[in-house]
Amino acid sequence: MHPPSIQKLIDLFSKFPTVGPRTATRFVFYLLKLSKEEIEELISTISKIREKVKLCKSCFLPFENEGEFCQICSNASRDKTLLCIVEKESDLLSIENTKKYKGLYFILGGTISTLKKQRAKELRKDKLLSRVKSSEFKEIIIAINPTTEGETTALYLERLLKPLGKKITRLGRGLPVGGELEYADEETLGSALEGRK
């Protein structure tokens, strides 16, 4: 139905996270209404992130500064004895937004699904191990989502890191803001009771 170039762009947008063919089609119709200048700005901005953005050698956060390390890793005032392992970039940003954490990060790059154990290979396992070995960390916080996949990954990381003899912690479980006891699952409510303070 669609002309080939439109269909091709729909297919490319459909690979974007959370985007299906219907939304991808709306994106293309949106682009068709932009001015020539707006399209050129979009294209040049996409090109630029490709050229300018690097991955931090230490935590793997994308960044744009000079040098090899991101703005967090190169910030002298961060607490170098604390490492927080997260699955992905947006989780790091969520933790930064709380303004409650002053340590360093490591972006793992994914989780292990219970079914696809081989995906463990894709994780930055070796990079994590060598970073922890060559560091002065006193505590390693595994800040992975408490989902089924996340739990599998957290257990895997605990086993991986235990031989290094560092203190390993996990995010506290409990009721979220606005949560209700009546609708909480038993495990969450049990954790909330055990974690009372």
Add this chain to the structure above:
Amino acid sequence: MHPPSIQKLIDLFSKFPTVGPRTATRFVFYLLKLSKEEIEELISTISKIREKVKLCKSCFLPFENEGEFCQICSNASRDKTLLCIVEKESDLLSIENTKKYKGLYFILGGTISTLKKQRAKELRKDKLLSRVKSSEFKEIIIAINPTTEGETTALYLERLLKPLGKKITRLGRGLPVGGELEYADEETLGSALEGRK
């Protein structure tokens, strides 16, 4: 539109929690299809809970045993040094279902809304105070929903109970089972970080 006796029953059912006029109407049509025996069973069961069920003198849980105390308060194996204050019966049941709590309870009977501070009168404030005074509790757990109203109520209870010199705790905050960092609010994620272990 409805005959008066049907309309009256719709009005009565509409006062049930979570029930609006449409659902109340469905309830009435459901009752109209029941046999004479089924209606009589419903009526006699409603009458019986009125006659047989009492409120526990200690925690205010409805119960049906002999005596003045419910099956939890009269259970010798419960830990008498722990008191858990909940808003309502169903919250007590949720905590029992976790099988992680062996202490006693107190059902407060409601929460204080920030707007209607006078509602504090309806709470079993005096009963709570006299129970805590005459007890051997070492810890009082305020297990009220972490909603806006619940927080107001918890602060109120803390101020009320503080002069009695007991340890006062609250349920742990954090990510619930299945929760994701990316969608957690900053306060919940901050609590999860602080409550790591």
Add this chain to the structure above:
Amino acid sequence: MHPPSIQKLIDLFSKFPTVGPRTATRFVFYLLKLSKEEIEELISTISKIREKVKLCKSCFLPFENEGEFCQICSNASRDKTLLCIVEKESDLLSIENTKKYKGLYFILGGTISTLKKQRAKELRKDKLLSRVKSSEFKEIIIAINPTTEGETTALYLERLLKPLGKKITRLGRGLPVGGELEYADEETLGSALEGRK
């Protein structure tokens, strides 16, 4: 966990339409907070609908008047040449609320699921046939939900009524108020096109 009389009432309320055990439990706690007078009012109202409410001999709507016919069937100003077949009482009320229909009704009492064809026995099939045969209807409107079960039932009714030689119609299909072409299924949008006017 619950005392037996409370558990029994939870079980009875759980059979109400749309009610699960959690909501049934809330209903019981609600009843436990009512005054003696309020409970007696509820019980007597339930008893009364059992005693006073009859099913209309003609359309099967529950009613409370003297005589054998409901307020619609006994209303001389209704159009006696039009019959509207609905699945259940609440569908009749929905149509009355539009104030666009002045004919008579017949409540079928259910639908035929494609899987459980035997349920056809439970429908008031014979009553419908004898009513249509002994009437002066010029048009019979099958106003059954356009769901899968409803469609099966409507086809069944069409085949049942066709030999009687009356005009048989169905509710118009199309976009509902507030609907959007982009999210409409192809069949609905096709019907909206064919039914344009």
Add this chain to the structure above:
Amino acid sequence: MHPPSIQKLIDLFSKFPTVGPRTATRFVFYLLKLSKEEIEELISTISKIREKVKLCKSCFLPFENEGEFCQICSNASRDKTLLCIVEKESDLLSIENTKKYKGLYFILGGTISTLKKQRAKELRKDKLLSRVKSSEFKEIIIAINPTTEGETTALYLERLLKPLGKKITRLGRGLPVGGELEYADEETLGSALEGRK
């Protein structure tokens, strides 16, 4: 928080329909993981639609063929006596997908909100008028969403086109596939009754 080139791309993606800052951020992280070849393919495809895709002179559908008219307008087998006015491209595609319409189209380019009547200027009003005047249409179908804005727009179009003396119709209203009488609003159910057949 974000490096400037990433922030700029987040801002540009945030203008895409249905995309907020959180999703825009995920898009950027997705792009950062693509290979150089994949980024180049995306950029060249975006450039191409800009170069190759034209708007049909007749109906304003984007297309890529030779000539000035889209594949529908230049299709000799389409019914040239029927015109269907839609708000946007995706509505045209929805109607094509029904395979129930063989006439021509006109994409209006928007709707009139009741508040911003001046937006009427942005619509292709004059283009529509001159097309209808110079054509052999026997029926004009206003296929605008039956939302509040859509209704205002449809009334506006009716008044605009009436002096031209063509037959003007609208999409049929009624229950959608899978809809239920009990949850239908009165206007929709009223239309379904009036449109019975």
